[in-house]
Amino acid sequence: MKVGFTHWFWLLATTTLILFLVSLLMPSTLTGPNTGAGFLLQELFAVDTSNSDIARIILLELRVPRACLALLVGASLGLAGAAMQGLLRNPLAEPGVVGVSGTAALGATLTFYTGLASVAPLALPLGGITGALAAVVLLFMIAGKYASTATLLLAGIALNAIAGALTTLTLNLSPNPFAAMEIIFWQMGSLADRSMLHLQLSAPLMLAGWALILHAAPAARGLSLGEVTASSLGINVRTTQRKIILGTALCVGAGVAVTGIIGFVGLVVPHLLRRACKNDPAQLMLASAVGGASLLLAADIAVRCIPTNAELKLGVVTALIGAPVFLYLIFKVRRLEQ
Amino acid sequence: MTTPTLFGRNITCDLGSHRVLHDVSLTAEPGKVTGIIGANGAGKSTLLSILAGLLTHHQGEVALDTRPLVNLSLLERARNIAFLPQAPEVHWDLTARQVVALGRIPHQHSFNWLNTANEADQSAVLAAMRATQSDQFAERPVRSLSSGEQMRVHLARMFAVNAPVILTDEPINGLDPFHQIRCLDALGTRARDHHCTVITVLHDLDLAARFCDQLLLLHNGEVLAWGEPLEVLTPANLMQAYRIRPPENPETTGLNVALWDCNDD
Numbered sequence A: 001m002k003v004g005f006t007h008w009f010w011l012l013a014t015t016t017l018i019l020f021l022v023s024l025l026m027p028s029t030l031t032g033p034n035t036g037a038g039f040l041l042q043e044l045f046a047v048d049t050s051n052s053d054i055a056r057i058i059l060l061e062l063r064v065p066r067a068c069l070a071l072l073v074g075a076s077l078g079l080a081g082a083a084m085q086g087l088l089r090n091p092l093a094e095p096g097v098v099g100v101s102g103t104a105a106l107g108a109t110l111t112f113y114t115g116l117a118s119v120a121p122l123a124l125p126l127g128g129i130t131g132a133l134a135a136v137v138l139l140f141m142i143a144g145k146y147a148s149t150a151t152l153l154l155a156g157i158a159l160n161a162i163a164g165a166l167t168t169l170t171l172n173l174s175p176n177p178f179a180a181m182e183i184i185f186w187q188m189g190s191l192a193d194r195s196m197l198h199l200q201l202s203a204p205l206m207l208a209g210w211a212l213i214l215h216a217a218p219a220a221r222g223l224s225l226g227e228v229t230a231s232s233l234g235i236n237v238r239t240t241q242r243k244i245i246l247g248t249a250l251c252v253g254a255g256v257a258v259t260g261i262i263g264f265v266g267l268v269v270p271h272l273l274r275r276a277c278k279n280d281p282a283q284l285m286l287a288s289a290v291g292g293a294s295l296l297l298a299a300d301i302a303v304r305c306i307p308t309n310a311e312l313k314l315g316v317v318t319a320l321i322g323a324p325v326f327l328y329l330i331f332k333v334r335r336l337e338q
Numbered sequence B: 001m002t003t004p005t006l007f008g009r010n011i012t013c014d015l016g017s018h019r020v021l022h023d024v025s026l027t028a029e030p031g032k033v034t035g036i037i038g039a040n041g042a043g044k045s046t047l048l049s050i051l052a053g054l055l056t057h058h059q060g061e062v063a064l065d066t067r068p069l070v071n072l073s074l075l076e077r078a079r080n081i082a083f084l085p086q087a088p089e090v091h092w093d094l095t096a097r098q099v100v101a102l103g104r105i106p107h108q109h110s111f112n113w114l115n116t117a118n119e120a121d122q123s124a125v126l127a128a129m130r131a132t133q134s135d136q137f138a139e140r141p142v143r144s145l146s147s148g149e150q151m152r153v154h155l156a157r158m159f160a161v162n163a164p165v166i167l168t169d170e171p172i173n174g175l176d177p178f179h180q181i182r183c184l185d186a187l188g189t190r191a192r193d194h195h196c197t198v199i200t201v202l203h204d205l206d207l208a209a210r211f212c213d214q215l216l217l218l219h220n221g222e223v224l225a226w227g228e229p230l231e232v233l234t235p236a237n238l239m240q241a242y243r244i245r246p247p248e249n250p251e252t253t254g255l256n257v258a259l260w261d262c263n264d265d
Helices: A002-025 A037-044 A052-088 A100-113 A123-143 A149-172 A177-187 A196-225 A227-232 A237-259 A265-273 A281-305 A314-337 B044-051 B074-080 B096-107 B119-131 B147-160 B177-193 B205-211 B235-242
Strands: B006-015 B018-028 B033-038 B059-064 B081-084 B165-169 B197-201 B214-219 B222-227
Touching: A002 A052, A002 A281, A052 A149, A052 A196, A052 A237, A052 A265, A052 A281, A100 A123, A100 A149, A100 A177, A100 A237, A123 A149, A123 A196, A123 A237, A149 A177, A149 A237, A196 A227, A196 A237, A196 A281, A196 B096, A227 A237, A227 B081, A265 A281, A265 A314, A281 A314, B006 B044, B018 B044, B018 B059, B018 B197, B018 B214, B018 B222, B033 B044, B033 B177, B033 B205, B044 B165, B044 B197, B074 B081, B074 B096, B081 B147, B096 B119, B096 B147, B119 B147, B119 B177, B147 B165, B147 B177, B165 B177, B177 B197, B177 B205, B214 B235, B222 B235
Parallel strands: B033 B197, B033 B214, B081 B165, B165 B197
Antiparallel strands: B006 B018, B006 B059, B214 B222
């Protein structure tokens, strides 16, 4: 049983590593076809240093942030998705159910609306992160001391609805069509043109979120038997619930703040890997983190390879893959219920 | 580990404005099966949750020997008291063996991401599955099993904790006579052979009389009777607690299946 999981896990991890290197070294339309692995490696280690500055800039300013963000955001979405499904014991749960992605998007949208985003480049991710943290504070205020998981879920749905309404209001009132276009494009989710600053800003929050979720992961295994049995086994159900929700809010909120909304990764990845993990919620979290990173790296590479007039947005591609899988899930659940 | 005696002293509990339990005391000794009986809504499940340490907003005290339950850490409590709730849940398509293995959680360190089991875990799981004869469907998903088979898996899960105190809430609900008798037999064996302290909530009075060493009859949250089954199960007590009366012609007693034995050879 253990061997099977380790086998899968290393396979996924190797895939992720390969995709990460491909993302780092593949040529892109922006910098031209001759900026692939050969060019970068040749110039970085060359004796003649005439081109090495360009190579370094391409690598450090463009490729590293993009590949690292794909890795971190993908892992966050996969991990948080598996964690929410484990906590709620529902295969249709996803990281967004607690409301953080909605409020993070609202926070970011407001920086566009107020023009802050164009004045200070960091205003956008900071706005997003503020939005996500606001959601966490509100969620725990609504939850109070003795909230059931169902109450938290309803509160999350309400937060999402409010954030969605306010985002639409912002679009409605936006001063000019360009601002509205900017907001809409940003919301589609993308990893293009993100800088080291974006990475430095979001990475610590994502890592903190991972730590919280992973700390609670083995307890989520006990939740497979329901909350009463889990607490009889010495698991603090409330602490587990808080760790997973706060962790999800941190890593998904920070992710959405820098990339925009990237849907369905958190829903689809745990579903695809559940069987390989023998339905074990804790192992599924580890595998989904690696699987999410793989999927997002692959989707981002696809976005960069597919020749379209305007660059395809990452969130569009993940939704195009994810939505049919979601539909399939619904049909499957319906069959089980009959 | 010596098996502790479980004491409940003067337990009073309000849920909202409703008084569910009033001044309930009981003593459950090792090696004995203690049954909690009473009509629906008499407070049986609430009492069991309090004895298990899962419901803490009550007055009075629950103690294992001289140690009050509130002084125990979550893990200490979990290692000492195994609990099987009414209608236990299983989410995901976990196999019987996986579910039973979850009973080892109190003995595993809290960073067991890969679900590794040491030899003690493995042998406890195996012994528990053998004791309940659930090893024959160990690799099947629990949700695909029959109710009787599922209950055997849940009993095994509870036995795998290897706790000296065992609490179960209506474990035989919805089971056929074979599984009802098999289940209570397993609890009785656990009490006698493993010297465990067993407390179970039951609805079937005939089976309670047969398998329990002592009974606590609750009525509207208060103790109506407490003692050996024959002292507790008197017509007067039953008429008061259950709003039933004995038949006018006592010769038509039927088959009395509750006294039969399992025949699986």
